[in-house]
Amino acid sequence: MVKKGELLYEGKAKRLYITDDETVLWVEYLNQATASNGLRKDMIQGKGELNNKITSLIFEALAKCGIRQHFVKKISETEQLIQKVEIIPLEVVLRNIAAGSFSKRLGVKEGKKLSFPIVEFYFKEDSLDDPFINDEHVLVLKIANREEIALLKAEICKVNEVLTELFHKAKIKLIDFKLEFGRLSDGSIILADEISPDTCRLWDLETNEHLDKDVYRREIGDLVSVYKEVLTRLLENEI
Ligand code: UDP
Secondary structure, eight states, X not given: OOOEEEEEEEOSSEEEEEESSTTEEEEEEOSEEEETTTTEEEEOTTHHHHHHHHHHHHHHHHHHTTOOBOEEEEOSSSEEEEEOOEEOSEEEEEEEEOOHHHHHHHTOOTTOEXXXXXXXXXXXXXXXXXXXXXXXXXXXXXXXXXXXXXXXXXXXXXHHXXXXXXXXXXXXXXXXXXXXXXXXXXXXXXEESOOSTTTEEEEETTTOOBOSTHHHHTTOSOHHHHHHHHHHHHHHTTO
């Protein structure tokens, strides 16, 4: 077991620590919830534990399906070990069904199924409010080259297939989700960050009830009880 070292980075929902193994980082999931790019902030008891459990379970399922990713292991209720990567400053979003900013910007009703899954890039820069950018912006800003852009799109499509099936078994529709990727020291790109109801839109298959962070963003429900519901359903289906 590696030893926890100094704090490397504190984000909105996680703290990252170095370890005595320079290829491994120690992650602590926090109870903090934020919305509107950090303008609204609350401590929600139990959130860190739920996201750690859900993310760990999902990354294990993705690893079984051959997706290259950073997860090493869950080491406590709120902590994991991950491989150290240099995060690519992109939020890579895939949408199966119209919702959120897509619906607002393009005037498409929330809930409308898209004719095929679409991939979008957002430049991860808080001071700019994470703007929507296209492939050429990614190239010109030297965030990734053409081959890497193709790889990011192919990987998120694979993840979509695995997650759509996994959530479907839990009677949940995967509306859209955000991924982050990172580079290992050899330059190769792997999936990183978290996959949880903070980063996915999840609707009940029958009732379309929101089972994700929108309950907090839109103040329409209790975050802990819906995240618990997602975890329980995933565990019941032994993914
Ligand atoms: N998302 C995320 N982090 C962000 C922005 C979006 O994880 O900073 C996720 C969000 O949960 C949803 C998807 O990305 O599953 C698409 O979000 P959208 O662009 O619709 O933005 P929102 O409506 O959440 O502002």
